[in-house]
Amino acid sequence: MKPQDALPSTDTRSRSRSPGARPSNGRVVLEVDGVSKVYPRNSVRALDGIDLEIHDGEFVSIIGPSGCGKSTLLQIAAGLIPATTGEPRLEGTPVVGPRRDIGMMFQQATLSPWRTALQNVLLPIEIRDGAKLARARSDTAMELLHLVGVGEFAKAYPGELSGGMAQRVAVCRMLITEPAVLLLDEPFGALDELTRDRMNEELQRICLERNATAVMVTHSIAEAVFLADRVVVMSARPGRIAEIVDVDLPRPRTFEMTAEPRFAKLTQHVRGELDLGGQL
Amino acid sequence: MTTTATPRKERHSLYAPEPFINRIPQWLSVLMLGLLGLSAWQLVVSLELVARILLPGPTETFEEIVVTAQGIVTGDHVAEALWITLQEVLWGFLAAAALGFFLGVLTGETLLGQRAVMPYLVAFNALPKVAFAPVFVAWLGFGVESKIAMALFIAFFPVIVDTAAGLATAEKDALVLFRSMGASRWQTLWKLKLPHALPFIFAGLKSAAVFAVVGAVVGEYLGGGGGLGELIRLSAQYLNLARVFALIFYLGLIGLALFTLVGWIERRIVFWHRPEPTEIKGA
Incomplete structure (x- = not known):
């Protein structure tokens, strides 16, 4: 379906859950309802009528050319910037500002270099409930660090961690508040490709283990397909949903699968949609 | 082969x-x-390329340094002068650190500071601050107060500028993260921006350590008093340049000691950041 055809919303809403997706009760966790974003300064229409429903335990990748507003969409969903029209709803309530049930991750790990890995993981608790209650959650933080395989570095400072380990700590910091939805803005984009592949595998494992609901913005088609139950392909100027591609590959996915014809077929399909949507 | x-x-x-x-x-x-x-x-x-009275040799200067050291140990008037200058430098430095930090946070953190205060600071900074020495003497008299004011006046600009610049160095993603965690402005300042600014603040403090000595001595040259600057002025009048050099040597030690102390505190506090030699500024 091409972006200039009928509203993409009809397509999104009528779509049933893909057969390859993880078992889910189909409950909508995050709903983006007719969200548009116009920057009044230069009246650029960054997003135009975005409708999207993300279900419990679902992993959705958003991919599109630069300037398609995918990061803007993520920031609106996180309550960091307001939508011009429409609204994002999390667990049924409109998102009107930063919320404690949203976990975020960015390209840079953004760990505080003066805090140990453990203290960095506890930071969101410290911000919300104070240092005392944060310390009381140390055991949970340690469990998370062990879950992502950096338990023995709990006392280390970020300066002593590699880029991949730093992002693992950032994953823990995101998970410590047990958010209802994870919003990932190119989380491993700054890592080398080998580390990135391993981190993607880890992310899948963690999401499966915790039945996490996640939305990830990425530039990499392979990464988008590898992780996602659905890949949202966006087109630019104005930012619209061009197509939603179901990824019906069984889980857990492995890197052997990326060599299989159905994986290639899916990535080619996404690439085709991206090309239709405009300049990459 | x-x-x-x-x-x-x-x-x-x-x-x-x-x-x-x-x-x-x-x-x-x-x-x-x-x-x-x-x-x-x-x-x-x-080779007597320069008249001896105008340029004493290294040995004479060294002798004068030793004599001065003996005077300091036995507590003669040099010791008194050193103590006076030391107080001026220390109080001037501490006041410059406090005021510079406060104005630096104000200019770096608030829009009012950026829009309204900063232009004035930049304009003030362009002034030859040494020229204000007689003003401070007129206001505060010939005691230590006018010298402390002068030391403060010369030393606090680098602290303001470096503090304000340091507050802007927190990564964009980290700021977004803090917003997404619902951090208040105070929390963002206290837990993110200020720690990030610390290496810059200390660079400013190191500059201030050196400038505070400059300010105190300039104040003494123009406003008298009993400090090392006054002794230097008198010795120079008698063309006792070996003594002038010796006293300047001790002035330099004050600056170096303060600079080293600030650096030592920095290494204790900012343990995650090693300053590059190029970050060390001075005058």
Whole structure:
């Protein structure tokens, strides 16, 4: 379906859950309802009528050319910037500002270099409930660090961690508040490709283990397909949903699968949609 | 036929030879340059290229340094002067650190500061601040107060500028993260921006340590009092330049001691950041 055809919303809403997706009760966790974003300064229409429903335990990748507003969409969903029209709803309530049930991750790990890995993981608790209650959650933080395989570095400072380990700590910091939805803005984009592949595998494992609901913005088609139950392909100027591609590959996915014809077929399909949507 | 010999020779022709300076330890090169300078100084004096009364030799200066040290230990008027200057420098530095930090946070953190205060600070900074010394003497008299004010006045600009600049160094993603965690402005300042600014703040404090000595001495030159600056002025009037050099040596020690102290505190607090030598500024 091409972006200039009928509203993409009809397509999104009528779509049933893909057969390859993880078992889910189909409950909508995050709903983006007719969200548009116009920057009044230069009246650029960054997003135009975005409708999207993300279900419990679902992993959705958003991919599109630069300037398609995918990061803007993520920031609106996180309550960091307001939508011009429409609204994002999390667990049924409109998102009107930063919320404690949203976990975020960015390209840079953004760990505080003066805090140990453990203290960095506890930071969101410290911000919300104070240092005392944060310390009381140390055991949970340690469990998370062990879950992502950096338990023995709990006392280390970020300066002593590699880029991949730093992002693992950032994953823990995101998970410590047990958010209802994870919003990932190119989380491993700054890592080398080998580390990135391993981190993607880890992310899948963690999401499966915790039945996490996640939305990830990425530039990499392979990464988008590898992780996602659905890949949202966006087109630019104005930012619209061009197509939603179901990824019906069984889980857990492995890197052997990326060599299989159905994986290639899916990535080619996404690439085709991206090309239709405009300049990459 | 040996095939291994030729590439070795080629390597020497292709790559620049390692510079000689890299092959000797740094302390040795520092020491050698110092000795070279002293020898040149001694040579100029021995050959009487300059009248002895205008340029005392290194040995005379060293003797004067020793005599001054004895005076300081026994507690004569030099010790008194040193104590007065030391107080001026310390109070001036502390006041400059406090005021500079406050104004730095104000300009770096608030829109009012950025829009309204900063232009005034930039304009003030362009002024020759030494020229204000008589003003402080007129306001505060010939005691230590006018010198403390002068030390403060010269030393606090680098603290403001570096604090304000440091507050802007927190990564964009980290700021977004703090917003997404619902951090208040105070929390963002206290837990993110200020720690990030610390290396810059300390760079400003190191500059202030050096400038505070400049301010105190300028104040003493123009406003009298009983400090080292006054002693230097008097010794210079009697053309006792060896003594002038000796007193300047001790002034330098005050600045160096304060600078080193700030650096030591920095290493304790900002343990995650090692300052580059180029970050160290001075006057």
